[in-house]
Amino acid sequence: MNDEQREQVRNNARYLQNVRPIDPEEIYEYVEGQPHPAVVRQVLREQAFDLGLIERDEAFVPVSDSPVEIEFDGVDRIPLSHVERLETLLVERYGEQWETGESGDRLRENIRQFKAEYFDQRSVEYDAETALAYAIYHLPDNYAVAQHAFADLAREDCIPHQLRLLDVGAGVGGPALGILDLLSDVCLIDYHAVEPSAAADVFDALVEPGCNQSVTLHRQTAEAFEPDDEYDLVLFANVLSELDDPVPTVERYLSSLATDGTCLMLAPADENTATGLRAIERELVDEQDYTVYAPTVRLWPDRTPESTVQGWSFDVKPDIETPTFQRRLAQAATETATAQDTDSTDETETKTEQRPEEFINVDVQYAYSVLRRDGRQRIEFTPDPSRFAPMAESESHVSDRINLVGIKLSHDIGSANPLFEVGDGSETVDHYAVLANETGLNRDLPQAEYGTLLAFENVLVLWNDDEQAYNLVVDEETIVDRISTVS
Numbered sequence: 001m002n003d004e005q006r007e008q009v010r011n012n013a014r015y016l017q018n019v020r021p022i023d024p025e026e027i028y029e030y031v032e033g034q035p036h037p038a039v040v041r042q043v044l045r046e047q048a049f050d051l052g053l054i055e056r057d058e059a060f061v062p063v064s065d066s067p068v069e070i071e072f073d074g075v076d077r078i079p080l081s082h083v084e085r086l087e088t089l090l091v092e093r094y095g096e097q098w099e100t101g102e103s104g105d106r107l108r109e110n111i112r113q114f115k116a117e118y119f120d121q122r123s124v125e126y127d128a129e130t131a132l133a134y135a136i137y138h139l140p141d142n143y144a145v146a147q148h149a150f151a152d153l154a155r156e157d158c159i160p161h162q163l164r165l166l167d168v169g170a171g172v173g174g175p176a177l178g179i180l181d182l183l184s185d186v187c188l189i190d191y192h193a194v195e196p197s198a199a200a201d202v203f204d205a206l207v208e209p210g211c212n213q214s215v216t217l218h219r220q221t222a223e224a225f226e227p228d229d230e231y232d233l234v235l236f237a238n239v240l241s242e243l244d245d246p247v248p249t250v251e252r253y254l255s256s257l258a259t260d261g262t263c264l265m266l267a268p269a270d271e272n273t274a275t276g277l278r279a280i281e282r283e284l285v286d287e288q289d290y291t292v293y294a295p296t297v298r299l300w301p302d303r304t305p306e307s308t309v310q311g312w313s314f315d316v317k318p319d320i321e322t323p324t325f326q327r328r329l330a331q332a333a334t335e336t337a338t339a340q341d342t343d344s345t346d347e348t349e350t351k352t353e354q355r356p357e358e359f360i361n362v363d364v365q366y367a368y369s370v371l372r373r374d375g376r377q378r379i380e381f382t383p384d385p386s387r388f389a390p391m392a393e394s395e396s397h398v399s400d401r402i403n404l405v406g407i408k409l410s411h412d413i414g415s416a417n418p419l420f421e422v423g424d425g426s427e428t429v430d431h432y433a434v435l436a437n438e439t440g441l442n443r444d445l446p447q448a449e450y451g452t453l454l455a456f457e458n459v460l461v462l463w464n465d466d467e468q469a470y471n472l473v474v475d476e477e478t479i480v481d482r483i484s485t486v487s
Contacts, residue, residue, distance in 0.1 A: 067160055072154075089205055126199050137359065141361055166192045172199045179191075189212065240267060264369075279307070281296065290373060313409040326360050383405050389403065401461075409421040410450070419433070430467070430470070434474060441479045456480055459478045
């Protein structure tokens with residue numbers, strides 16, 4: 001189809017889009033040369049985002065201008081189709097028994113190595129083999145995390161039906177697969193992924209856009225890529241710790257965010273990356289005109305948390321099923337260890353070297369930060385200073401019982417007693433709510449979900465010298481209530 005015919009298709013679509021569904025079987029007759037309806041359909045698909053059309057039941061209709069609504073009950077497993085595509089890549093490179101022999105040993109060693117480099121806060125170099133090893137270990141949990149995070153955003157009306165999304169540091173495609181699957185059939189998506197490493201080859205092989213989805217892969221570094229459009233959502237998933245200078249890089253991308261757009265930053269739940277995410281968040285909000293939408297909302301006007309706040313805050317979701325590629329790699333490690341034990345004179349050494357469980361990764365735990373430019377917050381609540389004390393003033397209330405409000409920022413991290421991190425956005429150091437004695441009047445503390453705003457009445461403030469933090473002791477004299485303020 002030539003340019004003139006394409007323009008005729010577009011013109012017909014513009015004319016009909018507010019009149020009735022656009023059927024290629026109808027409008028092909030009004031195009032010079034009457035091209036086959038299948039050709040017209042393909043042109044409409046290519047032009048769908050610019051025309052604001054979404055394909056429904058063999059026809060095209062205007063995309064809704066309201067936020068998307070989805071049904072989401074969690075993630076049990078990564079879909080079989082994605083498992084099979086990754087296993088196909090492994091078979092193509094190493095053969096049917098890719099998990100055994102030298103190839104299996106190299107993949108397992110790659111997983112050990114990038115995990116060690118990651119936890120030592122050293123940059124990881126992704127060659128083709130490292131990218132495949134990363135996909136084996138991280139594709140499932142990245143998929144699940146993205147679905148949970150985007151489902152929350154959809155529930156809060158932060159995702160439009162016509163979504164232009166920029167994924168910076170897209171890796172092997174775990175987040176992209178999760179997002180595209182979650183929003184399939186409900187959203188018109190123009191997805192742009194930035195990934196310079198060999199991981200881009202894996203992304204390209206695994207990510208297959210569906211109906212009403214287009215995916216463009218930009219093989220450039222985050223620092224070098226120049227956004228030339230406005231985006232509804234900018235995503236940084238597990239990449240900020242890999243950047244040499246993350247704050248100015250994020251700032252540059254935020255300048256391309258739509259006025260009512262959302263920036264979602266995700267990081268693993270380990271201490272270094274989770275606390276690093278909070279440091280980046282604070283610097284961005286303190287220096288620029290951005291608002292923390294969630295989860296660490298600043299409740300008190302003109303108060304922000306100090307840099308001395310560690311902020312090791314992350315959410316935890318149910319584990320997913322172990323995918324076959326992880327199980328195969330782990331089982332092969334078990335068989336290798338058994339064979340080594342048979343021939344070895346030092347069984348302890350070989351058993352220490354072979355730990356099959358280190359190749360299984362089904363935990364869904366993640367730190368996140370959501371920033372916006374329009375001032376919206378997930379929690380719209382300003383504490384009454386005549387009723388509540390800000391956490392910034394906890395030093396003057398040590399050994400006193402006071403009333404305060406705080407957002408629940410952890411699951412139970414205690415040993416002797418249930419312990420939960422809480423914050424109000426004003427704190428100078430970390431605050432932990434310690435459940436010393438559970439009653440019917442304070443049960444909301446352990447039962448509330450991550451990110452819930454809680455009111456504490458008659459809570460005892462103590463200084464914890466070992467942790468250099470404040471403990472808020474919740475006992476039989478304390479009342480804890482949820483405050484419903486979701487925007």
